[in-house]
Amino acid sequence: MDLLRPIIKPYAWGSREALARLQGRDVPTAGPEAELWMGAHPAGPAGITRGGRATTLEAVVAENPERELGAACAVRFGGRLPFLLKVLAAEQPLSIQVHPDREQARAGFAAQRVGAEDGPYTDDWPKPELLCALSRFEVLAGFRAREEAAEVLDALGLLSLRPVAVFLRTRGNDTALTEALRILLEWPPHDRDLLVSDVVESSVRLAAASGPHQAAFDAVVRMARSHPGDLGLVASLLMRHQVLEPGAALFMPAGGLHAYVSGVGVELLANSDNVLRAGLTAKEVNVPELLRITDPAVRVPVLRPTDVPGSGRTRTYDCPVEEFALYRTQLNGSPEPLVPSSGPRIALCVEGSVLLRGPEGQELPLGPGASCFLSASDQGVVAEGDATLFVAATGLEPHRH
Numbered sequence: 001m002d003l004l005r006p007i008i009k010p011y012a013w014g015s016r017e018a019l020a021r022l023q024g025r026d027v028p029t030a031g032p033e034a035e036l037w038m039g040a041h042p043a044g045p046a047g048i049t050r051g052g053r054a055t056t057l058e059a060v061v062a063e064n065p066e067r068e069l070g071a072a073c074a075v076r077f078g079g080r081l082p083f084l085l086k087v088l089a090a091e092q093p094l095s096i097q098v099h100p101d102r103e104q105a106r107a108g109f110a111a112q113r114v115g116a117e118d119g120p121y122t123d124d125w126p127k128p129e130l131l132c133a134l135s136r137f138e139v140l141a142g143f144r145a146r147e148e149a150a151e152v153l154d155a156l157g158l159l160s161l162r163p164v165a166v167f168l169r170t171r172g173n174d175t176a177l178t179e180a181l182r183i184l185l186e187w188p189p190h191d192r193d194l195l196v197s198d199v200v201e202s203s204v205r206l207a208a209a210s211g212p213h214q215a216a217f218d219a220v221v222r223m224a225r226s227h228p229g230d231l232g233l234v235a236s237l238l239m240r241h242q243v244l245e246p247g248a249a250l251f252m253p254a255g256g257l258h259a260y261v262s263g264v265g266v267e268l269l270a271n272s273d274n275v276l277r278a279g280l281t282a283k284e285v286n287v288p289e290l291l292r293i294t295d296p297a298v299r300v301p302v303l304r305p306t307d308v309p310g311s312g313r314t315r316t317y318d319c320p321v322e323e324f325a326l327y328r329t330q331l332n333g334s335p336e337p338l339v340p341s342s343g344p345r346i347a348l349c350v351e352g353s354v355l356l357r358g359p360e361g362q363e364l365p366l367g368p369g370a371s372c373f374l375s376a377s378d379q380g381v382v383a384e385g386d387a388t389l390f391v392a393a394t395g396l397e398p399h400r401h
Helices: 018-023 057-063 065-069 071-076 102-115 146-155 159-170 175-185 189-207 214-226 232-238 287-293
Strands: 007-009 035-038 047-050 053-056 083-090 096-098 129-133 137-143 239-244 249-252 258-270 276-279 314-317 325-332 345-357 363-366 371-374 382-393
Touching: 018 035, 018 083, 047 057, 053 057, 057 065, 065 071, 083 345, 083 382, 096 232, 096 287, 129 137, 129 325, 137 249, 146 159, 146 175, 146 232, 159 175, 159 189, 175 232, 175 276, 175 287, 189 214, 189 232, 214 232, 214 239, 214 258, 232 239, 232 276, 239 258, 276 287, 363 371
Parallel strands: none
Antiparallel strands: 007 035, 035 083, 047 053, 083 258, 096 258, 096 276, 129 249, 129 258, 137 239, 137 258, 314 325, 325 382, 345 363, 345 371, 345 382
């Protein structure tokens, strides 16, 4: 069991309070703090101390993958820790984005290397994601149904968008949603400012009135303060707007269009940084590639935790991926076996304090915001305390429970 030194990513959309409060630091911080990274990704490997020497989790895993990950995991994922655990603190909206599947990532990354060109692919891994809300978390997740998307556009009362609504109603399949997204994101440059201005103005009116989509229009108004003039404001209305309550989670499969609006949550994802963006961002956008990767049939479901068999205090968020699985244990003072009991894991305490004990008497205390790495050899660990503990693991059997 090794205490981790997470990496803080200071992206502009981050909070000056949320991560600092979680870790017990002074607030407000000098600048925004958006993500707390606990993992072995090359762009931000967590610090770790082994044998009295400061190093990184990435280096530790690379030195002996079989010892750290276990033989099956090391072989399946090429000696790489397959997941990355984060705490995400969004004070401003994140980009409208989508992530590739494994085949798309491999092909896209290989094409960039052959052409010796920069591009949107930073590695050859997929990037499915799971977001579990710690606070109320506002999201845009997946496309609306075609008829509903048309209704939302009609409600704006703009002649310029009426053909898009008609198109959505008359096309017979969900590819109409991707095509409508393309129309909005590739709006003629000389008319873009007017379109966005008109949509925001109409959204102000609709946000002040009662209606089935009032919250979505209110989100447009608030997002416009951070991203004025952005076509993503218009495109966001094609997406399902919802608010996750604490403890609920959202699974983002490959090809699923999504954007985070605001909130604090635990995020678990495949160990990749492949993101295709199309709006609500100052970062590079790649609309053609995003449209190619986006699958309008993909749903972005809300997940409720289910009990882990044989464990009275641990629940899991079932996701159909092999790179990761997320567990949440609510401790009440009595000792509980750590779930899962094997494989590489990262444990994160988000509330209270917990003491982890190994079978040979080794102990590691974790307070709020503290995390640790448990290697495949760290088995038979018991957790004790009054705390909420998240554990990230692989989705491979038999590590799932």
